[in-house]
Amino acid sequence: DxxxxxxxxxxxxxxxxxxxxxxxxxxxxxxxxWYQQSLDQGLQFLIQYYNGEERAKGNILERFSAxxxxxxxxxLNLSSLELGDSALYFCASSVADxxxxxxxxxxxxxxxx
Amino acid sequence: QxxxxxxxxxxxxxxxxxxxxxxxxxxxxxxxxxxxxxxxxKGPALLIAIRPxxxxxxxxxFTISFNKSAKQFSLHIxxxxxGDSATYFCAAINTDKLIFGTGxxxxxxx
Numbered sequence: 001d002x003x004x005x006x007x008x009x010x011x012x013x014x015x016x017x018x019x020x021x022x023x024x025x026x027x028x029x030x031x032x033x034w035y036q037q038s039l040d041q042g043l044q045f046l047i048q049y050y051n052g053e054e055r056a057k058g059n060i061l062e063r064f065s066a067x068x069x070x071x072x073x074x075x076l077n078l079s080s081l082e083l084g085d086s087a088l089y090f091c092a093s094s095v096a097d098x099x100x101x102x103x104x105x106x107x108x109x110x111x112x113x
Numbered sequence: 114q115x116x117x118x119x120x121x122x123x124x125x126x127x128x129x130x131x132x133x134x135x136x137x138x139x140x141x142x143x144x145x146x147x148x149x150x151x152x153x154x155k156g157p158a159l160l161i162a163i164r165p166x167x168x169x170x171x172x173x174x175f176t177i178s179f180n181k182s183a184k185q186f187s188l189h190i191x192x193x194x195x196g197d198s199a200t201y202f203c204a205a206i207n208t209d210k211l212i213f214g215t216g217x218x219x220x221x222x223x
Contacts, residue, residue: 002156002158004156033210033211042202042213042214042215042216043157043202043213043216045210045211045212048210056210058210090156090157092156100145100147100159100162100206101147101159101162102159102211103159104149104156104157104158105156106154106155106156107155107156
């Protein structure tokens with residue numbers, strides 16, 4: 001157990017729907033990072049939050065959004081889902097802003113049908 | 114410039130052999146180079162990391178070799194074991210996001 005908790009582990013939903021993925025960072029970590037892992041794109045950085053504020057953006061689609069709450073857990077919202085959004089979504093956390101190492105959770109496998 | 118190129122895509126090694134995975138980068142602002150190991154159904158886990166002011170770092174059977182002038186770095190796994198079978202990602206970071214290589218699937222056969 002890495003200490004980073006992601007729920008749910010698996011999610012199957014239809015095209016056009018909206019889902020929310022949840023991440024609880026490791027105790028004491030203030031930064032949360034979201035990554036998407038697909039077979040053809042590898043691990044792609046989506047977005048980072050530090051202590052409730054957005055700090056960095058990667059290849060995140062406009063249909064996707066995220067936030068970090070006062071208790072430091074984070075949620076990634078995916079809307080108007082397309083087949084191509086099927087992937088593993090990982091959350092990672094670190095103790096401070098962009099400080100290594102990043103600790104990854106076990107991911108949420110999203111399947112859009 | 115933000116890319117990290119990784120090779121090979123897959124690697125098959127006999128137990129006891131040496132596994133070598135190579136990565137190259139272009140952005141000279143990168144200042145931290147970690148390697149992650151990922152088992153099926155799990156998230157990537159930090160294996161070993163190096164900063165560019167060091168040419169080699171060894172932790173047990175795992176060694177990173179770093180060539181700053183060539184902008185290349187590699188992971189060597191000595192005495193490879195079946196339990197090392199996993200996907201390995203090199204990565205690089207400056208003060209921005211962590212950029213991953215495309216991954217190498219390592220299979221170690223007994």
